[in-house]
Amino acid sequence: MTKVAVLGAAGQIGSPLSLLLKMSPLVSELSLYDIVHAPGVAIDLNHIDTPSKVSGFLPDNDGLKKALTGAGIVVIPAGIARKPGMTRDDLFKINAGVIRGLVTSIASTCPNAFVLIITNPVNSTLPIAVETLKKHGVYNAAKVFGVTTLDVIRASTFVSQALNLHDPKGLKIPVVGGHSGATILPLFSQSKPAVTLTHEQRDAVTYRVQFGGDEIVQAKAGAGSATTCMAYAGFRFVNSILKATSGEIGIIEETYLYLPGILGGKEIAAELGVDYFAVPVELGRTGAVKAYPIGSLSGYEAKLLKVAVQELKGNVSKGVQFATAL
Numbered sequence: 001m002t003k004v005a006v007l008g009a010a011g012q013i014g015s016p017l018s019l020l021l022k023m024s025p026l027v028s029e030l031s032l033y034d035i036v037h038a039p040g041v042a043i044d045l046n047h048i049d050t051p052s053k054v055s056g057f058l059p060d061n062d063g064l065k066k067a068l069t070g071a072g073i074v075v076i077p078a079g080i081a082r083k084p085g086m087t088r089d090d091l092f093k094i095n096a097g098v099i100r101g102l103v104t105s106i107a108s109t110c111p112n113a114f115v116l117i118i119t120n121p122v123n124s125t126l127p128i129a130v131e132t133l134k135k136h137g138v139y140n141a142a143k144v145f146g147v148t149t150l151d152v153i154r155a156s157t158f159v160s161q162a163l164n165l166h167d168p169k170g171l172k173i174p175v176v177g178g179h180s181g182a183t184i185l186p187l188f189s190q191s192k193p194a195v196t197l198t199h200e201q202r203d204a205v206t207y208r209v210q211f212g213g214d215e216i217v218q219a220k221a222g223a224g225s226a227t228t229c230m231a232y233a234g235f236r237f238v239n240s241i242l243k244a245t246s247g248e249i250g251i252i253e254e255t256y257l258y259l260p261g262i263l264g265g266k267e268i269a270a271e272l273g274v275d276y277f278a279v280p281v282e283l284g285r286t287g288a289v290k291a292y293p294i295g296s297l298s299g300y301e302a303k304l305l306k307v308a309v310q311e312l313k314g315n316v317s318k319g320v321q322f323a324t325a326l
């Protein structure tokens with residue numbers, strides 16, 4: 001049983017994610033923090049008849065410290081979201097500082113907690129979180145991840161839609177790389193069970209996975225970006241960690257992480273030429289226990305990989321520079 005803290009809990013992702021966590025029998029206590037409304041969201045959730053207790057905190061009265069004390073998992077969807085015409089990188093200016101501030105408090109209050117970064121641009125905010133924890137001497141590579149689960153969910157969903165398959169959950173399609181545009185690399189050639197896509201379908205579905213976020217940003221027309229599907233994806237990832245830390249074995253999720261700190265990761269990073277990359281990761285009682293190579297690629301995927309790595313390198317160094325500059 002684990003105490004989970006959600007930072008940015010009053011937001012459009014934070015609220016439905018907190019609802020899903022309130023439903024989980026593996027969560028003993030839920031602690032919600034936001035610069036606005038978190039106590040209200042907590043009271044609202046406390047009217048639900050599940051055993052976990054929810055508390056809400058604002059920045060005053062040491063609220064962040066109280067929210068983090070004793071947390072085993074901290075999930076962070078705090079910060080600003082995209083509006084039409086913006087890239088995820090446009091969020092860096094505000095969200096980089098938000099992540100650095102929140103992770104600094106994690107370093108001093110619950111340094112052993114899992115830290116899961118949802119806030120965009122994930123390609124850069126995860127390196128900021130890692131460097132901030134390193135700076136404070138409490139970085140544990142097995143426990144700090146960028147959440148890219150939505151890309152994995154989109155890949156199986158969009159292929160199922162393209163092929164008129166009934167249940168997207170029946171498909172396992174690895175998605176590796178980063179979490180924006182060309183850095184997202186769905187590996188349809190490794191689908192289990194195998195799928196046959198025409199070149200046109202493959203191109204269209206690859207584009208949808210890479211730029212699926214834009215579909216929602218445009219459709220919401222200024223009201224935000226992916227929220228409920230992200231809450232679902234975030235919950236799936238937190239739940240995998242909860243299950244793995246409770247002793248369930250064989251749990252593998254793709255997640256964006258600093259590879260050199262994980263068994264098998266150093267070799268993968270050296271081969272790719274970049275230290276941060278989403279790959280399939282086996283989760284265990286202590287966090288990530290093994291990183292798996294991205295496997296054999298089709299010629300089409302190999303070309304996309306080169307573009308992904310190139311773009312990702314810039315995003316990573318922007319985050320690292322920000323976190324190490326002070």
Ligand SMILES: NC(=O)C1=CN([C@@H]2O[C@H](COP(=O)(O)OP(=O)(O)OC[C@H]3O[C@@H](n4cnc5c(N)ncnc54)[C@H](O)[C@@H]3O)[C@@H](O)[C@H]2O)C=CC1
Nearest residue numbers: 008010011012013034035077078079080081118119120230
């Ligand atoms: N990793 C992924 O796959 C995805 C990531 N996102 C990202 O998640 C983030 C949140 O998105 P939404 O919930 O839609 O935004 P939102 O604006 O609805 O919610 C963000 C919340 O963060 C709070 N906040 C801002 N600064 C804070 C601070 N310093 N401490 C604590 N709370 C703070 C705000 O008050 C707000 O309640 C965005 O950066 C968005 O781009 C969105 C979808 C998918």
Ligand SMILES: O=C([O-])CC(=O)C(=O)O
Nearest residue numbers: 082150212213214225226
């Ligand atoms: O597109 C956005 O800004 C939100 C996001 O990360 C996604 O939907 O994948």
